[in-house]
Amino acid sequence: MPNKKDDVYGDHISEKFNDELTELKTQFLNMGGLVESQVEHAIQALVDNDGQLAEQTRLNDKIVDKMERDLDEEAILVIARRQPTARDLRLVISVIKMVADLERMGDEAKKIAKMAIKLSEEGQAPRGYIEIRHIGNHVMSMIHDALDAFARLDSEQALRIMKEDKQVDEEYQAAARALLTFMMEDTRNISRCMMVMWVLRALERIGDHACNIAEHVIFMAKGEDVRHSPMEETEKVVGR
Template sequence: MPNKGAPVEMNFSQHISGQFNSDLEAIRSQMMEMGGLVERQVANAIEAITTGDTTPADDIIRREDDVDRMEVAIDRECTQILVRRQPAASDLRMVLAVSRVVRDLERIGDEATKIAVHALEISGSTNSGYCQQSIRYMGAEIGKMISGALNAFARNDVDGALDVVRNDKLVDQQYSAALRELITYMMEDPRSIGQAINILWILRAIERIGDHARNISEQVIYVVSGADVRHSSITEMEERAHKDDLPHSGE
């Protein structure tokens, strides 16, 4: 008589494997959806501060709770996968990376809200034009960084992730230049200090968004190569991301 047990066991294993893959894809998709929302929040925040139109700022503040809820929900799913599936190797790295990325996305959302709040505070002020060129440049760069980091994660693109890390240096340099410019304004006109402090917090928030985009890119390298490159220089990242003896997917 044919052995009826083996096919049943194989089908069961295939079902479990298929469900696990669905779980992984679900958290990736939810993370990307959250990333899209946060990306729009940042773009709207930069628009609010550079155009003086506070309508986007009001919307950002209203939607902050949506970002927070998404972080909690995705992180809960990650925890459940770790408990139920006990993934190993590349699957474990993916779950851990998603959990870390949503944390950075939530913080990017927080920084976008800070920009929106300060945009409302300086709305209509005669001194609201301080450092506008720097804000536009930095805003454009962090927009590209967030998009680049999310695309790199979606495609497992290490080189794209490294490009984001390199761009973070440019944002840091522009941030330092803008601070010097702002200090000059305050020294020349002490009456401008109140508004200059608002601009200072906006610049700081933009710079921090760049840092979080860099963090997301570091997780791309971790997922693909297995290398934990947090707190590493760009040179160290390049070396470790492409090292042949690092563990690869499936190991």
């Protein structure tokens, strides 16, 4: 559970303002849930060689794009109507930035879906699917935990996500090296193996965006921007 001191978003004199902030957070979580589902389905489509699921996942990206536009518009209206300050302004600005991360996650899911469609047509690659499933599960967990950290304004959970991102980077690098070695040893499947490589890269980027959301959660909870800060400094901020 988040610390009491992390729960900085309380009630306002204006009930309408409360409703607007609640709606903003709800819309963000709804968009996050859809993106989480998109990533899951894209991975499933590729691993199961399901071209139909991949195509549906690709088409659903338009819904994610519309939700991004709607959320941006709502956030701008809140700023214009309420002129929020301090903690409320941090919330609204952070939502605008986190929405961009969610949209980019959706774009990466669409890329994975496109690779799944191509591989369903050309035949599966001989290597890389175990790594995709493993890194995919790790990244899916990061997305889920990032959304949960936002919902509960849990800076400690956000910190854990940031630490997990380094693990995903290491897993991606190890998988990429193994796949590259395989392609050098057997050049007959380079095209399909490159598609798998692009999928692994897309998953690594999704992990980066989940980490970005975690950084914004810490900013909302603690009032300090920890982007580009050493992990030791971020740990100090969260521990305050």
